[in-house]
Amino acid sequence: MLGWLRRNFATPAELKAAGVLGLNERNRACISALNPRSRFPLVDDKLQTKLLAQDYQLATPALLGVIRQQAEIAHFERFLPQQGGFAIKPAKGSGGKGILVIQHRSGDRYLKASGEWVSRQQIEHHLSNLISGLYSLGGHPDVAIIETLIRSHQAFEDFTFEGVPDIRVIVYRGYPVMAMMRLSTHASDGKANLHQGALGVGIDLGSGCALQAVQHDRPVHLHPDTGKPLSQLRISNWQYLLELASRCYDMTRLGYLGADLVVDAEHGPLLLELNARPGLAIQMANGTGLKPRLLKINRHCEGVRGPEEPFQLRVEVARRLFSGTVTASSVPEVCSGD
Template sequence: MLRWLSNNFTSPARLRVQGVLGMNERNINCISGYNPRHLFPLVDDKLQTKLLAQDYGLATPDLLGVIRRQADIQHFSRFLPESGGFAIKPAKGSGGKGILVIQHSCGDRYLKSSGEWIGKQVIEHHLSNLISGLYSLGGNPDVAIIESLIHSAPEFSKFSFEGVPDIRVIVYRGYPVMAMMRLSTHASDGKANLHQGALGVGIDLRTGRALQAVQHDRPVYRHPDTGQLLDQLKINNWQTLLQLASRCYDMTRLGYLGADLVVDADRGPLVLELNARPGLAIQMANGMGLKPGLQAIDRHCAALRGPELPYNERATIAQALFTAEVCSARALHVE
């Protein structure tokens, strides 16, 4: 059965007791402390991240094409697959803004993941806004990435509505410390974006099972659209996903990182994107603060002798540390 937060979790005193990481502390101790600014472009630019991952041997959704100029927009269809869907993303977008997911095309008509049909002109207008920088960080000119469509693993079909669920893993100094799955809803327009109404489901770092779920920071027991009980959610091949998240640290050398992963029905685990400034809502989804996990990793690294451990050992150690040192932080007086 899922656990649920009590109202006491929101009081300042309870936040401190439960080890909740605040924004200022995150910015100073985690981001400034472990993320050199010259490395930010590796993850702020999704195209650069994708190309880096390809060189590093990490699987990502297939890159179909890149549109850099307004003059190239009218020829966007040359990048599209003969059958199946595709996704259009801004290279420098944030928070899921500017992502357009197309499930199917028929001539000049395109079916969105929400079930709405749109015309070619709508896509061209979207691409024009995207390249102009409407969705980019700072409003600077951007480029459009066209990717192959991800087909969600069958075991997640009842847990998400008209969209592919993704898995956010916080990686600290190369070690996974907290994870959640984001499930799309009708309210989120089929996107796994918490601010738009997607569900955040805390995931037990040891087992890959659901701990609790929230929507707009309020607890939920069932998916609002499918009716599926959320306590039945379990992620298969969990160890593989944790190892993939750990490898993202090796690839970027960012010590505080949000790794967004998906499980494709055919290709398995993929790196969707990376974030050098991951948000803190994952704590609400898990019903616990990040600080106990970060402190456990700090103690482990301080005692470590010899070279840096490989990614697979770091993933295993993170799970063991979570069991031994962080588990007590889950006593949250839940209802």
């Protein structure tokens, strides 16, 4: 992480001045201090997360079925919807690995989000690898989750390519402290994965409006596939989305987590998954560091009930503290160009 940051910022002194949170400090001061290991399975296992979210009445993509044994693979089609697409995910995967999104089915042929057709045998092979643990944390045996397909809201139609954008919100001690939207591109194969070439767009916590955007840690102003100016990105239902992210603290009792949300065309805001070890590239997308925001929340919690405040109040506090505080020049850069 430190090497990645140094490629984008001039000096360690400027990193410190910008309040950039590094990997070691994140692990020590945030994850080890605030995330009990006994709670990790609640977010490391997407099936557990989904079932827990149902108990807390947090909306998630509908669960169609679960495949646990190799012998069940031959009958996977019994879980598929009569119409429309679906997604196959490893319960214990990470970084988007092992996720297969199918837009349409025609007989024994399946259309991926990228436009590529795959066969029934390829689906079965993917499920077999998934259950064997090819995509799971530590390579342990896993289970396959089959969910309904998320349809991107029309408001984001020109901001993404061949995929559904998602919103990452960092929640610290129950308070949203930073957010970005990840926009898929042709280079990312329709996946909202920054490492594969998706765009990271910093979002102002106060307004839900775009601040700046990066691709492969370099600033961009237009979506490379659609040509849409990224500065025009606006997220509606922003208060509700932040409340959804904040409630994930109440559900998991993890003091430092990443909540990944989507806005479905039919069902609105949904919780996609949670991460107990969220990455730090969100700082580059926002053009500012996390540390000053964490310190502000710590100071706020000294005189109040802190995370025990109602989630609505926690969101109001975060929007007030971090509204309009980010600018593209907040963090010094050594990279240039679009």
